[in-house]
Amino acid sequence: MASALESxxxxxxxxxxxxxxxxxxxxxxxxxxxxxxxxxxxxKSLQDQLEEEHPMFKMIFNNLIALINHRIPRSQNKVRSIxxxxxxxxxxxxxxxxxxxxxxxxxxxxxxxxxxxxxxxAILCRNDQExxxxxxxxxxxxxCSLIIEETTNHEGIANHRLRDSLKILSSEHERSSxxxxxxxxxALRYAEQASSCVLSAMYCDRPDEQLERKKESIExxxxxxxxxxxxxxxxxxxxxxxxxxxxxxxxxxxxxIYQKEDDDDKQEIRKELNAKVLEIFWSTICNLKGGGVxxxxxxxxxxxxxxxxISRTEIADDIIKSEALKVPKQSELITFIKDPLKCFPExxxxxxxxxxxxxxxxxxxxxxxxxxxxNDAEKWNLLCDAYHQLTESIxxxxxxxxxxxxxxxxxxxxxxxxxxxxxxxxxxYEARSDGxxxxxxxxxxxxxxxLARVCQMLAKYxxxxxxxxxxxxxxxxIYEAIHYLNYALQLGGFIxxxxxxxxxxxxxxxxxxxxxxxxxxxxxxxxxxxxxxESLTRITQYILxxxxxxxxxxDPSRNYLLNEVLFWIGQGKSKFSNIDGSISDLCKYCADGMxxxxxxxxxxxxSSFEVRKTLVSSCxxxxxxxxxxxxxxxxxxxxxxxxxxxxxxxxxxxxxDRESSAQYTIPNIVMPFSxxxxxxxxxxxxxxxxxxxxxxxxxxxNYLLHQLETKLHDNDIAFxxxxxxxxxxxxxxxxxNIINAVEHSCKIIFVxxxxxxxxxxxxxxxxxxxxxxxxTKKEDCIIPxxxxxVTDQRFPKKLDNIKG
Numbered sequence: 001m002a003s004a005l006e007s008x009x010x011x012x013x014x015x016x017x018x019x020x021x022x023x024x025x026x027x028x029x030x031x032x033x034x035x036x037x038x039x040x041x042x043x044k045s046l047q048d049q050l051e052e053e054h055p056m057f058k059m060i061f062n063n064l065i066a067l068i069n070h071r072i073p074r075s076q077n078k079v080r081s082i083x084x085x086x087x088x089x090x091x092x093x094x095x096x097x098x099x100x101x102x103x104x105x106x107x108x109x110x111x112x113x114x115x116x117x118x119x120x121x122a123i124l125c126r127n128d129q130e131x132x133x134x135x136x137x138x139x140x141x142x143x144c145s146l147i148i149e150e151t152t153n154h155e156g157i158a159n160h161r162l163r164d165s166l167k168i169l170s171s172e173h174e175r176s177s178x179x180x181x182x183x184x185x186x187a188l189r190y191a192e193q194a195s196s197c198v199l200s201a202m203y204c205d206r207p208d209e210q211l212e213r214k215k216e217s218i219e220x221x222x223x224x225x226x227x228x229x230x231x232x233x234x235x236x237x238x239x240x241x242x243x244x245x246x247x248x249x250x251x252x253x254x255x256x257i258y259q260k261e262d263d264d265d266k267q268e269i270r271k272e273l274n275a276k277v278l279e280i281f282w283s284t285i286c287n288l289k290g291g292g293v294x295x296x297x298x299x300x301x302x303x304x305x306x307x308x309x310i311s312r313t314e315i316a317d318d319i320i321k322s323e324a325l326k327v328p329k330q331s332e333l334i335t336f337i338k339d340p341l342k343c344f345p346e347x348x349x350x351x352x353x354x355x356x357x358x359x360x361x362x363x364x365x366x367x368x369x370x371x372x373x374x375n376d377a378e379k380w381n382l383l384c385d386a387y388h389q390l391t392e393s394i395x396x397x398x399x400x401x402x403x404x405x406x407x408x409x410x411x412x413x414x415x416x417x418x419x420x421x422x423x424x425x426x427x428x429y430e431a432r433s434d435g436x437x438x439x440x441x442x443x444x445x446x447x448x449x450x451l452a453r454v455c456q457m458l459a460k461y462x463x464x465x466x467x468x469x470x471x472x473x474x475x476x477x478i479y480e481a482i483h484y485l486n487y488a489l490q491l492g493g494f495i496x497x498x499x500x501x502x503x504x505x506x507x508x509x510x511x512x513x514x515x516x517x518x519x520x521x522x523x524x525x526x527x528x529x530x531x532x533x534e535s536l537t538r539i540t541q542y543i544l545x546x547x548x549x550x551x552x553x554x555d556p557s558r559n560y561l562l563n564e565v566l567f568w569i570g571q572g573k574s575k576f577s578n579i580d581g582s583i584s585d586l587c588k589y590c591a592d593g594m595x596x597x598x599x600x601x602x603x604x605x606x607s608s609f610e611v612r613k614t615l616v617s618s619c620x621x622x623x624x625x626x627x628x629x630x631x632x633x634x635x636x637x638x639x640x641x642x643x644x645x646x647x648x649x650x651x652x653x654x655x656x657d658r659e660s661s662a663q664y665t666i667p668n669i670v671m672p673f674s675x676x677x678x679x680x681x682x683x684x685x686x687x688x689x690x691x692x693x694x695x696x697x698x699x700x701x702n703y704l705l706h707q708l709e710t711k712l713h714d715n716d717i718a719f720x721x722x723x724x725x726x727x728x729x730x731x732x733x734x735x736x737n738i739i740n741a742v743e744h745s746c747k748i749i750f751v752x753x754x755x756x757x758x759x760x761x762x763x764x765x766x767x768x769x770x771x772x773x774x775x776t777k778k779e780d781c782i783i784p785x786x787x788x789x790v791t792d793q794r795f796p797k798k799l800d801n802i803k804g
Contacts, residue, residue: 018223021120021138022098023067023145036072041441043068045400046148054293056238059086059093060141064148066099079103094120094138129231136227140242143220146213147249162195211256214249221246237294240287244297247280251304254312274312279327281305286328290350299350303360305336306343310364313372340364358393359403362386366411380418386411402442409434409447413454421462428458435484445488449499452488455481456506469511469545481506497526501535508538513546514706524568529575536572537582540565544586544593560699560787562600569615580618587622594619595636602643609649616644686727687719688783689745691765693755696787697725700751704785734761742768747781753788757796766796 043065050061066082069075080103086096097120104113123131169191173184225246228239254273281301288294327333336343344361351357365386369379390408394401412431416424435443435451443451457464459477472478485503488496501523507516517539524535547561572579587594598619601612620640627633688708692700700723708719721727722745728737738761742748748769756762769782 019094019124019135019139020098021094021124022102023063023095023142024099024102026142026145028064028067028145037440038442039068039071041400048397048400049148052293052296054238054241054296056241057144059090059096060144062086063095063099063141064145070103076103076106080107092119092123092134094123094134095141132227132231133233136224136231136233138224139220139227140224143217143224143249144242144245146217146220147245147252162191162198166191166195211253214253214256217249218246218253221249235287237288240284241294241297243280244284244301247277247284247301247304250277250280251308274308277308278305278333281308282327282329282333295350296354299347299354300356300360302343302347302350303357306340306347307360307364307367309337309340309343310372311367341368353396355393355397355401355404358389358396359401359407362390362393362404362411363407365389366407366414370414376418380415383411383415383418387415400441402438405434405437405441406447406450409438409450409454413450413457416457416464421464424457424464425461428454428461428464432458439484439487445491445496445499448484448488448491449496449502452481452484452502452506455484456509459509467505467509469509472509475510478506478510495526497523497528497535500526501538504538504542508542508545511549513542513549514703515710517542517546518707518710521568524572524575527575530577533572533576533579533582536568536576536579537585539568540582540586541590541593543568544590544597547596548593558698559600559604560703562597563604564703565597566601566611566615570611580622583618584622584625587619588626591623591627591633594623595633595640598623598640602640602647609647613644613647616640616647620644684746685720685744686722686741686746688747688749689722689741690749690751691756691762691769692723692751693753693759693762695755696751696753699787701725704749704751735764738765738768747783750782750784752784752786752790752796754790754794757790757794763796 046061046065046068050058053061062082063086066079069079069082080100083096083100083103086093087100090096097116101113101116101120104110104116123134166188169184169188173181173188176184221242225234225239225242228234228236228242233239250273254270254277257270257273281304284301285298288298290298336346341364344357344364347354347357347361363386365382369382369386373379373382387408390404390411393404394408397404409431412427412434416427416431419427431454432451435447435454438447439451455477459474459481460466460471461473463471463473482503485499485506488499489503500519504516504519504523507513507519520535520539520542524539527533527535543561543565547558569579569582572582598616601616601619604612620637623633624637628637690700690704705721705723709721710718722741724737724741727741728734729740732740742765748765750756750762750766750769
């Protein structure tokens with residue numbers, strides 16, 4: 001293997017310390033999958049695969065089937081029976097001995113467990129040819145298991161189970177009493193903390209799990225193949241088949257590297273990886289004789305070569321230019337490199353009904369259509385051919401054929417985008433049908449995201465290529481999309497930008513503006529710094545939509561929303577390399593909202609003068625570009641330009657000196673994040689009471705309460721608030737209502753503005769909160785929010801010591 005690749009993987013020796021037989025410690029999906037239907041489908045898939053694979057895979061496939069039975073309730077005895085049958089045929093099979101050791105322990109058969117352990121260790125201690133062959137088989141089978149049983153998000157599964165447990169515990173806690181209720185209450189708190197910690201772990205920076213697992217598989221393949229070479233087995237049929245699976249794993253490893261963000265250092269490794277993969281698959285074709293089961297691996301090698309060359313065109317160009325590839329029948333391989341689609345007829349000559357070949361053929365045709373074909377007519381023909389190959393694959397294997405269903409869903413969606421809106425409905429129904437099949441079997445979070453987008457398009461038919469609430473004709477499809485996205489979140493999608501962004505767009509299209517904004521904030525937090533600023537565009541678009549929906553005439557009391565736009569533009573400027581595209585799109589699609597925003601900036605002296613001037617200038621330039629020819633905007637743009645010329649920095653007073661250069665911002669709240677359950681105090685009726693002026697009730701009702709009381713997902717916490725308009729008791733005096741609210745609230749929030757300072761009732765609420773803090777000795781119970789810049793002289797003296 002080339003030097004750059006050698007440095008990528010461990011320097012493995014042949015010592016037995018590196019060999020740990022068995023499958024239980026590999027953390028395979030089968031050991032954690034909670035869904036019985038999925039497990040049964042996986043077992044059926046393995047049984048079908050076993051029938052067509054080389055006989056040398058029989059023992060490891062049966063071990064995998066045993067592991068699946070281990071997860072199915074009341075099937076433990078079947079696990080023992082399967083493993084004992086393998087042991088009868090091959091008593092020295094290391095992985096079977098190790099797995100039986102675990103099973104016998106679970107069945108309290110200690111003597112049998114110890115016997116398996118002794119037999120296993122006796123083989124590991126030997127270094128003769130037979131022992132080395134058995135060790136090589138053990139390691140190679142483990143490597144193969146890792147790529148057959150692809151990893152999943154175990155933290156997501158654990159968190160999902162914890163949430164289910166919490167619901168059960170909560171129900172039991174409500175129905176219990178006395179000591180039992182006390183212990184169940186403790187269990188609830190600990191379970192909530194555990195769930196919170198698991199979610200926090202999911203947000204932590206960590207190595208790419210899929211990448212690390214594939215790397216582990218590659219290292220095991222290299223170790224096992226080196227052992228076979230040591231005992232002179234490098235020319236055997238089994239050696240070349242194991243090497244074929246090394247090629248499969250290296251191919252997947254390359255794809256994982258490709259998905260990594262801004263990893264330029266990996267480009268050299270990718271070139272070597274792809275050259276190595278190409279060499280392995282071509283060597284498989286050249287070294288196998290083409291009889292019996294060998295035809296399977298030769299056919300699939302052709303399919304892999306074709307798919308690799310079409311999906312990674314730059315690799316093919318590099319190989320031809322460098323002439324670095326040294327393989328048998330090189331001129332024949334160069335022919336395929338120059339025209340990769342020729343690989344698939346060759347593959348079908350060997351296995352014309354192999355679903356893996358058909359699936360690779362379909363995916364390759366789709367890739368060629370989307371990335372190498374500018375002509376729509378040719379693209380249409382390629383996509384139709386891809387659809388035909390995938391349909392044939394599904395006809396041959398309609399059950400365990402997830403890859404075909406996913407690729408056909410994507411292909412149908414592509415066809416819907418190419419054809420006229422009138423005919424798009426047929427392809428969208430096809431895509432939705434395939435997506436639902438994936439959802440009911442082995443769907444990943446990204447597959448569900450694609451299905452959700454298909455549902456979004458159906459909701460807007462015939463305006464499938466347009467975006468926004470006004471184009472939605474059937475909200476039921478949007479509700480269906482949200483259902484799939486919620487399930488994708490359970491699979492670990494909280495940290496997936498695409499899923500979070502798609503959920504936000506669905507919520508926007510059913511006019512759930514505030515929740516859509518919060519999810520898009522999360523998407524912007526997850527977005528790549530070097531990537532598109534689309535999430536910034538969406539956040540500001542949604543806030544402007546909320547502003548126009550609630551105050552079409554420009555209600556000044558809702559200017560906090562325009563200030564929120566200003567804040568997020570500032571956040572976007574600090575995150576993304578360029579936000580000019582976002583400003584341009586906003587002026588193109590949200591012209592009326594941007595005009596209100598420009599007027600707000602021109603009249604708002606609380607923001608930095610330079611910030612206002614630069615931003616207004618950029619907005620007016622973009623607005624003139626997109627709307628300048630429309631009569632209704634020409635006069636407005638002209639007036640705003642005149643006002644911009646007259647814009648002068650405000651005089652700086654002593655009191656304003658500290659604030660004058662600062663940009664006025666709102667709190668940076670990136671949702672949804674989990675919070676410690678202990679922050680809620682059960683002895684209080686409310687988590688918080690908001691004291692505010694009547695002038696600011698719009699901001700309190702539509703922004704503050706939404707931030708604190710909305711539960712965006714199971715791990716989020718919705719706080720319970722108290723406000724006068726909603727929670728004060730009718731008939732009681734204002735004074736008694738205030739006293740009651742302060743006493744029964746854990747925190748008291750003061751929304752401080754000039755109008756708050758002028759209000760006598762707000763002043764009374766401050767007094768009552770201070771009295772309550774002194775009498776109950778509640779620490780940090782008062783939270784002031786400075787919604788407007790208030791001078792030190794005007795700030796309530798009573799709150800000076802907590803102003804911060």
